Amino acid sequence: MTGCEVMPGGSTYGARRVRVLLVEDNEADARLTQELLREVQGFDFDLRRAGRLSEAMDLIRAEAFDVALLDFALPDGMGVPLVAEMHAGAPNLPILILTGNDDEAAAIEALKSGAEDYLVKGQGDGHLIVRAMRYAIERKRIVAMLKEAKEAAELANRAKSQFLANMSHELRTPLNAIIGFSQIIREQTAGPPVADCYRDYANDILTSGMHLLELINDILDLSKIEAGKLDLLESVIEIGELVESCLRPMQARSSESGIRLVTALPRDLPGLWADARKMRQILFNLISNSMKFTQPGGRVEVRAELDGEGLELAVADDGIGIAQEDIPRVLTPFVQVESTLTRRHSGTGLGLPIARSLAELHGGSLSIESAPGAGTTVRVRMPGERLLRHAARSA
């Protein structure tokens, strides 16, 4: 097989038909190009022809093409501006110039304006055109992949900078209390340590310290999950007890903020074979989010449901909600959606990504259904294999 031949299945698009847009005003030239392509064995293609640039742009808007063969002189455009216009209108479409004009300077200009190649009519057969098209498609695909990877890396980098900014705030606030109050205690500024205020200071030191510890644990957990180094310590969990243990620490916050915290748990739930601490962390993160992002007087419900496929644990609120386009973002570590409520509450943007990773570590999944103003429901699914329908519930 020569290098010019198209190998069936030899590339990602080799197995399917290549959609070619031929932009050529000259009827005879168009027919000739089509014939040249037809002669190439194994090259399966669909060809659409446009006689003018405007017509080509209409076709591009209406249909998907893999590659365009563009004549350098059309009734409504000439040379480099023609390429530039087409490239601007369809930046992802590989454009190959196919012209009667063998002009090296024009070829360089065309490439600079976005064309992938410059072919001269009559200076090669169909194989040459097909090979140039294949390479152009492949090059464009690789460039698009690189661009996507670059954008993802930039997004991650922006999230990291945002995280560092939040983090310094989050770390500094409890540290102020830790340093300030321990100084007061050391200097005995308020008298010997019998005064009541020392107990309050010690309390503030303790809460701040615990907050810092939680934060650091979250970060460590996430990095362990990402490195695939977090193992499950499984036992049989009673789902009702699991939910109760997550709600207990929230009761005080619930009565303070006037948010109703309710449960809907069917009776006779089976035991769940899972890591109790991690399951608690999942539910705790979701419930604390719902409490944070729900206005006073709102309602937060924790539900458990069984279906043919497994168990669904859901935390639903009637709070501020999340816009559709932000849902994938909030599952990315360190991302928080800006709003008055989020700014009023602390956080680092780790709760949801950790909850999702922990659910996935159990072979489960986490999904979010939400709309601004209508509230949020986060569902955690656990696979059926983890349910011990008939097993004794010990452990």
Ligand SMILES: Nc1ncnc2c1ncn2[C@@H]1O[C@H](COP(=O)(O)OP(=O)(O)OP(=O)(O)O)[C@@H](O)[C@H]1O
């Ligand atoms: N129930 C919810 N209602 C509205 N917005 C939510 C809800 N849960 C999460 N969000 C949005 O998703 C973002 C990310 O949530 P996540 O739990 O990951 O971080 P956080 O709560 O801001 O901080 P952390 O959980 O690390 O303390 C939140 O900042 C908020 O914008």
Ligand SMILES: [Mg+2]
């Ligand atoms: Mg959270």
